[in-house]
Amino acid sequence: MARAVTTQRKTLNTIIAWVIGLVIFFPILWIIILSFKSEGDAIRPPLEVLTSSWTFDSYAVVQERSDYFKHFVNSVTLSVGSTLLGLIIAVPAAWAMAFVPSKSTRNILMWMLSTKMLPAVGVLYPIYLLFIRLGLLDSRIGLVVVLMLINLPIIIWMLYTYFKEIPGEILEAARMDGATLREEILYVLTPMAIPGMASTVLLNIILAWNEAFWTLNLTAAKAAPLTAFIASYSSPEGLFYAKLSAASTMAIAPILIMGWFSQKQLVRGLTFGAVK
């Protein structure tokens, strides 16, 4: 009897999980479906959309009109670059806060998080003026730094949480064996924190890839990533759903595939330490 209840529960849980998963994934699925329709069909009622004919026309138009590869390279550079730069700063910071905490560690952590609560548009003009002065407008270097700064609080918080789970005694033991600080971080701490660091890296690449305020406002023709590529297909006057969907599908495909292959690491990293 008990066994039957468990199976029923399992089935129910599975169904609920699938339904929630489908609801969350549905908008993306619909974008992918619309991208294979003509503009005329894309605005029909949902059932007629599904039964209408399929076409690659929108992809052909997008391919012809825009330089996808240039935007893709920019997106990769910005997301990977900002994440790596962030790690270089965040690992020592999180180490210090996790293993050598002071009275104000908690406050510093909260203060860092509070910078995320400021609406981005509030600092648009100061940053824009700074970029003009430094000649960084429409440059990948400038954007890498800005995206790194935006995501730095999250990187530090995530690493701090993972580092807290690592027993300080292990590091102490390494120190007693004569390891320097650099060796301690590189050869003892980092290997133990790999799952956490991997998920931090993945999550920040995704966040930087999707960032659509600074990447639109600080770029023009040269450094524009895929967010600008998508924004160029929305039209105030005229039908554009199919082409916009095709552009969106092309823009999210790489990150979706990356997320698919790394979901194990992502989930493991995100739930790391949650059980304790």
Added chain:
Amino acid sequence: MTKTIRALMGASAVVALTSGAFAETITIATVNNGDMIRMQGLTADFTAKTGHEVEWVTLEENVLRQRVTTDISTKGGQFDIMTIGMYETPIWGKNGWLVPLDDLPAEYDVDDILPAMRGGLSYDGTLYAAPFYGESSMIMYRTDLMEAAGLDMPDAPTWDFVRDAAIAMTDKDNEIYGICLRGKAGWGENMAFLTATANAFGARWFDENWTPQFDTPQWKEALTFYLDLMDQAGPPGASNNGFNENLSLFQQGKCGMWIDATVAASFVTNADESTVADKVGFALAPDTGLGKRGNWLWAWALGIPAGTQKEDAAKQFIEWATSKEYLALVAENEGWANVPPGSRTSLYENPEYAQVPFAKMTLDSINSADPLNPTVDPVPYVGVQFVAIPEFAGFATEVGQEFSAALAGQQTADEALAKAQALTADAMDAAGY
């Protein structure tokens, strides 16, 4: 140094200088509208004629507006040409942010630009942006439904006729709605339509002392008329409908009439996209007999931000893209129906263009809107469906939210008007009027 070597050095210096002066790469910010996409496709002609290359930055309209406003107000210098509208041009011209276009060559024929467009894109009599294409608004209606209702649409109908026709054409059981109008909140969405409509009812945003006028009987009549009409003959959920939503409803055959931008005419008559392409008629936007019609005036124009390093190349591009020759180039490559409309008088004198079904109605609509004299009673501002002051976009969007909420049935017309009056008065006080 021999004479030959000196001559060679001189020649190469001249080549270096001239090629440096000529071969520039200009960056142009623009929106993703059909006419702009066609322009991007034809850029090779400009490069062949001048040697200059063009880099395009295409953005969604609201993103573009924010992007170019940030850049021009900080002198960021990211763009050599900006695609701007009739709202921004006089404000930016006044601020000294745009290069005046007062030295256009004789062959450009600046007097050929439609007077309404030239007036709306000038400040103090100086042209600050050249119209790439212009539009007004008009009625697009289903000839078959009109006939079935036993009615005959005049070329210049009144609002009373439009209301009666809309009610007669409505068949809600079969999802046919007599009239589709904008309801989505925004200064360029429902407020463009409602401001233009209010002009026909004798209402205005401000009196000559900049006092808001939403507490006048004219505004009450205009808003009540719109809300009643949409209640009786409009589609469900109209408070979410903007240009594109109504376009898709009309193309699916669900609207008897649609009053919106003249540029929509080419979409609803395009058989590839529209199920009703061969059953569409056009008429002027309605009036109430007070002397003003409810049609607006808008232009997408090309302006040069002051301080650009490539002013000469940018001017050459504008002269190319808004010239008579460009119109002929588009006609040659894409047909007359795809020529950017509403910018030049000579286009409407062209017998080939006269064959395009919506050409005459577009011109008549543009000519019946006067941005310098938009309302029945005098006003201190320029603009038909907007007020050309920097604060307008902000408070007009808030007023639009109140009117949209009234359309959604969340408040009465009186409540919406009272809130509109209060928030506009506050905004104008804060702005120092």
